[in-house]
Amino acid sequence: MKNKNFTSKEMMVVSASRFLKDDDIVFIGIGLPSLAANLAKRVQAPNISMIYESGTLDTKPERLPLSIGDDELSKKALAVISVPEVFNYYLQGGKIEIGFLGAAQVDKFGNINTTIIGKDYKNPKVRLPGAGGAPEIAAFCKDTLIMLRQTKRNFVNKLDFITSVGYADGNNSRDKLNFVSNGPKAIITDLGILEPCKVTQEFILTHIHEGVSIQEVKDATGWPLKISENIITTSSPSLKELEILRKLEATQN
Amino acid sequence: MTEFLSLEKAIQKYVKPKTSVALEGFTHLIPHAAGLEIIRQKINDLHLFRMTPDIIYDQLIGMGCVSKLTFSWGGNPGVGSLHRFRDAYENEFPNKIEFKEHAHSAMANAYAAGASGLPCAIFKGYLGTSYPDINDDIKFMKCPFSEEKLTIIPSIRPDIGIIHAQKADNNGNIWIKGISGSQKEVLMASKKTIVTVEEIVDIIDEKNGGTIIPRWVINAICVEPNGAFPSYAEGYYNRYNAFYKEWDTISKDRKTFNNWMNKFVLSTKNYTEFFKKINNEE
Numbered sequence: 211m212k213n214k215n216f217t218s219k220e221m222m223v224v225s226a227s228r229f230l231k232d233d234d235i236v237f238i239g240i241g242l243p244s245l246a247a248n249l250a251k252r253v254q255a256p257n258i259s260m261i262y263e264s265g266t267l268d269t270k271p272e273r274l275p276l277s278i279g280d281d282e283l284s285k286k287a288l289a290v291i292s293v294p295e296v297f298n299y300y301l302q303g304g305k306i307e308i309g310f311l312g313a314a315q316v317d318k319f320g321n322i323n324t325t326i327i328g329k330d331y332k333n334p335k336v337r338l339p340g341a342g343g344a345p346e347i348a349a350f351c352k353d354t355l356i357m358l359r360q361t362k363r364n365f366v367n368k369l370d371f372i373t374s375v376g377y378a379d380g381n382n383s384r385d386k387l388n389f390v391s392n393g394p395k396a397i398i399t400d401l402g403i404l405e406p407c408k409v410t411q412e413f414i415l416t417h418i419h420e421g422v423s424i425q426e427v428k429d430a431t432g433w434p435l436k437i438s439e440n441i442i443t444t445s446s447p448s449l450k451e452l453e454i455l456r457k458l459e460a461t462q463n
Numbered sequence: 464m465t466e467f468l469s470l471e472k473a474i475q476k477y478v479k480p481k482t483s484v485a486l487e488g489f490t491h492l493i494p495h496a497a498g499l500e501i502i503r504q505k506i507n508d509l510h511l512f513r514m515t516p517d518i519i520y521d522q523l524i525g526m527g528c529v530s531k532l533t534f535s536w537g538g539n540p541g542v543g544s545l546h547r548f549r550d551a552y553e554n555e556f557p558n559k560i561e562f563k564e565h566a567h568s569a570m571a572n573a574y575a576a577g578a579s580g581l582p583c584a585i586f587k588g589y590l591g592t593s594y595p596d597i598n599d600d601i602k603f604m605k606c607p608f609s610e611e612k613l614t615i616i617p618s619i620r621p622d623i624g625i626i627h628a629q630k631a632d633n634n635g636n637i638w639i640k641g642i643s644g645s646q647k648e649v650l651m652a653s654k655k656t657i658v659t660v661e662e663i664v665d666i667i668d669e670k671n672g673g674t675i676i677p678r679w680v681i682n683a684i685c686v687e688p689n690g691a692f693p694s695y696a697e698g699y700y701n702r703y704n705a706f707y708k709e710w711d712t713i714s715k716d717r718k719t720f721n722n723w724m725n726k727f728v729l730s731t732k733n734y735t736e737f738f739k740k741i742n743n744e745e
Contacts, residue, residue: 277540279490339538341566375591
């Protein structure tokens with residue numbers, strides 16, 4: 211592997227941030243999605259509207275928030291609305307273009323688990339925080355982006371628990387749920403980018419990050435990962451992207 | 464009739480074992496002082512509601528006050544797990560708790576339905592997820608007009624609703640500004656309500672927006688400056704993020720947790736003393 215001047219986490223955050231365009235309306239989960247969206251706002255998308263589930267609309271935080279309801283988000287927001295309003299009028303009412311989610315686990319159809327690891331709901335191996343706003347973000351935003359580190363434990367063939375729906379069982383089964391939204395557009399990881407197959411909606415590897423081998427990605431995936439015939443190597447973070455990202459991360463107190 | 468009471472008296476009067484209580488707050492204005500007073504009075508067998516049970520719920524759970532919890536996200540925001548919550552869920556420690564799990568949208572709608580005097584909430588949600596398999600409160604119905612499949616859950620009408628607000632006036636009207644979560648809905652949905660406030664003013668004269676909730680839906684008002692700490696009260700103090708991170712270490716181990724609770728909560732006689740003590744040590 212070549213010597214790189216950036217970490218795999220930085221590569222993941224930068225490649226996720228590049229999905230966001232100026233003027234996008236984005237509903238943001240805390241953690242990695244918040245970091246990537248805030249980076250995009252400082253690089254190519256200064257006019258992006260960021261919405262957090264605490265009801266902070268079009269917020270412009272100067273430092274990274276620790277939680278979805280930090281005072282920084284509230285003080286710098288265009289408006290602050292109640293939580294029932296966020297979920298009913300903005301998400302269920304279809305006013306958001308992009309939902310940006312993290313996950314504990316995903317499966318090959320982009321369904322997400324953030325609830326429990328283990329087969330027995332009452333006696334799980336690990337109790338995770340649960341749903342929060344994720345099921346509605348996944349169901350009602352026009353498009354969704356998912357980002358998480360890629361390991362065999364996180365990328366599973368079948369989830370123990372479906373917290374938020376991606377493409378359900380694939381092969382257009384999501385359509386039967388009558389969502390007006392499109393489903394997950396990409397899963398961005400520290401190894402590459404996966405996108406859904408147009409026919410089966412199974413996620414396949416379409417981009418690989420510089421210095422990562424295809425075997426490495428396969429080994430970090432819990433299903434037999436298909437590789438796109440036209441696989442692209444992601445362009446490395448620019449100096450500007452890295453500099454802004456590092457400055458941004460340093461603002462989290 | 465709104466009464467101005469000490470927090471000690473208000474909790475004593477309204478929060479009894481086996482009652483259902485929602486101490487709501489969505490990152491902002493979390494009623495920590497009220498939660499700690501429940502612990503201090505050793506009230507147990509409570510059915511708690513909260514969309515985002517966080518540190519104060521971790522403390523109530525760890526101290527054995529809770530027998531049932533209805534929730535939609537149980538974590539330490541931006542930090543990780545809630546260890547006392549997990550210990551109760553995974554190991555039934557310190558006692559068995561019945562967990563009723565929802566998503567945020569469901570709970571927000573259930574509070575709004577409760578506030579509106581409805582027996583149930585109708586919304587779109589849970590389709591394709593595993594939640595209907597683990598929560599038998601989640602039902603589906605066909606819209607009689609459009610035939611669309613809709614989700615239906617019981618409304619939430621807690622015995623007691625508790626929130627923290629920035630101000631009350633002399634008549635007992637309260638004022639909130641900033642992130643307000645589902646607090647208004649909780650006050651409207653609950654049979655009795657307690658509001659802790661930063662201060663009491665003669666007249667609420669705010670030209671910069673905010674929400675006023677009238678005195679006739681509030682039973683008790685208690686003045687507790689810094690009552691939301693380590694959460695925040697916009698215009699008064701910021702979120703103390705460092706403590707949320709510290710809580711991870713304090714709560715991870717049962718003994719460390721108990722020592723901390725003994726030292727700061729059980730050995731102080733009220734919230735003012737607690738706040739002074741914790742600030743001297745931080």
